[in-house]
Amino acid sequence: MAKNNTITVLNTEVKIKVIDQNDFICITDIAKSRNPKHPDDLIRNWLRNRNTLELLGIWEQLHNPDFNPVEFDGIKKQAGLNSFTLTPKQWISLTRSIGLDSKTGRYGGTYAHKDIAFEFASWVSVEFKLYLIKEFQRLKEEEQKQLGWDVKRQLTKINYRIHTDAIKENLIPPELTRQQVNFIYAPEADILNMALFGKTAREWRDEHSA
Template identity: 55%
Template structure:
């Protein structure tokens, strides 16, 4: 899947970028709905200095980012509304260790926000624009899902003849040499996405990139997942969100997620083998 895609919302091109944890949308492009590109940074800065914005960003980070610095975020909230308070996105990210926003430099750069935050930003720009943004974003995801389904069907057909070659390549090339499920030194510093990666695949995204530098230039570990693994991954995301709400600590959540992943993947793989045998008869 291409990392950068573009959608057109009320005549305005908006960039969508896929990162390790989810889709991010360029809010610099969205700001163009309210002003020209030269003033987009001012629009974003004014939005960021609003207390309700900071409350939203802080809550989102506390839910999804275990490394978020809550104490530093309180400083921003106290300054909100003051004439002298003109924070930048870079300052917010640097001081709070936020992951929901980031700034990309260069000709095709801009400020990108996780889709949840981008939709909230669009509300501040124009409720109507937000509705069209959601509509076009959903259209993009539906098109990608259709494409992925075709790719999965093709992979399943080919795997019947190439199963041994494929599994040998994965074993010897794609998987980093380290047992992350037993050696938990990485755990205190892991983001939620890697909690799921290790529970399901057995290694972190960083470890995979280190083992596969060429592949990592244009793809990530989840691009090489089977349809069964992606199904389990979706379920793990739901289970993890519920455990976060229940206040479970990271180690207990990891152990639970690992158990769920092993069980569900075993069930799906066994069912697939049975279906393949039936089809071949």
């Protein structure tokens, strides 16, 4: 499922995309709230942290049957050394991680599963994390409302087809004109509209007319 959204958190635009039906949040955007010019440096510093690696490793073990624990142990042993560096792409390649997604290019960036992204936001700024969670929840509520509308709309289409077929077979004499047929269909359609939406088609048009 390919779907992208953007929320604004403390004047910073944060992109969200869906991967395998899971929400991934752009941690590159989150890092820009603290370091606008070099957000990748902030992410690499976060990945050097031993606590971060333990978080990522445990998350992968819980959600990823293909996770490579041998490589993970090798990486974790190096954590804390001055020479130790790690990029998101290296982490993904070495451990077969699914919790991070990193792409280059104009619309690229590093995304993290929402569980991980919230932890990164907390590492960057507790305040930013709290506002991020608030905006993310607002987005999910809006999506649920839209989903409810889409379900109702599809149900209306299905029921309308069944209903109109029944009208055609049982209520409409074959000798009626097209205009007379429309007079029969119209009130029957509004019965469905009232049941599902609480208003007739004309009432909806009147409310939304310019």
